[in-house]
Amino acid sequence: MLWLARNRVALAVIAICVPGLVGVLFGFEMLSRDANAVDVREIAVGDSVTAAGYSWKLTESIEFVGEGRAVNDIPVGTSLVAAIVTVTPVDNSSVDDTCDVSLVGGAGSPAGDELSWRTVSDVSVYDYARRPESASYCSLDGEPFSYEAVFLAPTGVYETATVDLVFGSSDTVYRFDLKH
Amino acid sequence: MSARRRIQAACVCVVLLGVAAFAIGTAPTSDDLTSPFYVSGPANEPVTSRALTVEVQGARLAKSLDVSGSNSLRFSLDVLETEQTWIIIDALVETRVNNVSLSNTQLRIGDVEYRASDFLPAPTLVEFIGDPGIPVAGSFAFEVPTEILSVDDAAHAQLVMRSILSSQLDEIAVVDVDLSGLEVRDIEVVRFSEIAEAR
Numbered sequence: 001m002l003w004l005a006r007n008r009v010a011l012a013v014i015a016i017c018v019p020g021l022v023g024v025l026f027g028f029e030m031l032s033r034d035a036n037a038v039d040v041r042e043i044a045v046g047d048s049v050t051a052a053g054y055s056w057k058l059t060e061s062i063e064f065v066g067e068g069r070a071v072n073d074i075p076v077g078t079s080l081v082a083a084i085v086t087v088t089p090v091d092n093s094s095v096d097d098t099c100d101v102s103l104v105g106g107a108g109s110p111a112g113d114e115l116s117w118r119t120v121s122d123v124s125v126y127d128y129a130r131r132p133e134s135a136s137y138c139s140l141d142g143e144p145f146s147y148e149a150v151f152l153a154p155t156g157v158y159e160t161a162t163v164d165l166v167f168g169s170s171d172t173v174y175r176f177d178l179k180h
Numbered sequence: 181m182s183a184r185r186r187i188q189a190a191c192v193c194v195v196l197l198g199v200a201a202f203a204i205g206t207a208p209t210s211d212d213l214t215s216p217f218y219v220s221g222p223a224n225e226p227v228t229s230r231a232l233t234v235e236v237q238g239a240r241l242a243k244s245l246d247v248s249g250s251n252s253l254r255f256s257l258d259v260l261e262t263e264q265t266w267i268i269i270d271a272l273v274e275t276r277v278n279n280v281s282l283s284n285t286q287l288r289i290g291d292v293e294y295r296a297s298d299f300l301p302a303p304t305l306v307e308f309i310g311d312p313g314i315p316v317a318g319s320f321a322f323e324v325p326t327e328i329l330s331v332d333d334a335a336h337a338q339l340v341m342r343s344i345l346s347s348q349l350d351e352i353a354v355v356d357v358d359l360s361g362l363e364v365r366d367i368e369v370v371r372f373s374e375i376a377e378a379r
Contacts (some may be wrong), residue, residue, distance in 0.1 A: 054274025068377060078314055106313065108276040110230055114314045116278050152375070154313035 053094030059177040073127035099138040105161030214348040229351035242368035255301035275310030290333035318373030335360035
């Protein structure tokens with residue numbers, strides 16, 4: 001008891017400082033992890049989602065399996081995947097913005113991370129032509145439009161892939177199932 | 181404190197200082213702890229790192245590069261010359277993760293590393309940002325001093341596929357390339373990047 005009485009100040013300092021140090025070391029790390037977390041919202045085939053003042057619906061998707069440049073201009077082992085998303089303003093809250101889309105799927109990276117494929121800018125290389133009424137880029141200006149995103153991915157990815165859509169710097173990913 | 185205990189304490193201090201000095205002297209350096217893991221292999225065989233698989237398909241030497249096959253609208257020259265020597269490495273690259281850049285690829289000859297030339301018209305492999313699982317064939321071009329090709333090190337050159345310049349604790353594919361005995365031609369055609377058919 002005498003020892004406790006003599007060292008009570010030191011013990012109190014330890015009792016305060018050690019948990020405080022642990023909190024500073026790990027608390028900020030956990031907070032930054034939460035801040036970087038991505039909110040993924042899955043949208044089933046046929047469903048639509050409202051975001052940024054627009055209604056978004058994946059209305060069509062299709063795969064063209066590569067048979068070689070001599071046959072269909074798509075390299076063997078790859079597939080051209082097209083997805084059409086209709087975008088309709090739902091109210092006056094629609095904002096001017098852009099969105100990024102990517103095809104996500106496959107077996108994943110060696111570390112288990114999701115793999116993604118970017119849109120193809122020059123689709124004519126693969127003898128593909130977008131529909132005349134479709135936009136080749138996602139630019140929101142308050143008007144309805146149909147966005148036709150085209151990807152080149154390894155054959156086989158299409159079966160389980162999704163189309164991920166993100167607005168500007170938003171942390172929310174809208175994940176559309178493809179129509180098979 | 182008695183004299184004996186003082187001596188004991190001093191001895192303990194000396195021993196502890198010795199242990200500390202030994203620990204500091206033998207501890208790995210920061211570079212040792214964070215250096216990349218090199219995955220080496222020969223040319224004409226796939227070499228796989230965490231980020232990519234690369235197969236060097238050949239090496240050529242030239243005084244000039246024929247870049248007329250480029251689709252770049254911002255580049256007007258058809259031929260790039262040098263007073264030294266161009267080394268063209270033809271390779272097949274397939275990435276295994278997202279957003280892999282090859283802009284930091286280097287050719288190591290002896291103790292010197294040369295960065296792949298980034299002023300050739302697109303699309304060479306230097307501008308390549310791969311989509312996973314899609315093999316792309318193309319060329320890297322390196323402008324090197326001619327005299328370096330005459331030393332023994334040229335037979336043991338290495339293509340170092342850094343995805344980022346500081347690849348700490350990451351795997352880096354390294355391909356052995358024998359540059360000795362290659363003829364220096366007047367001009368060689370640069371193979372611009374294109375998606376390779378599956379084999």
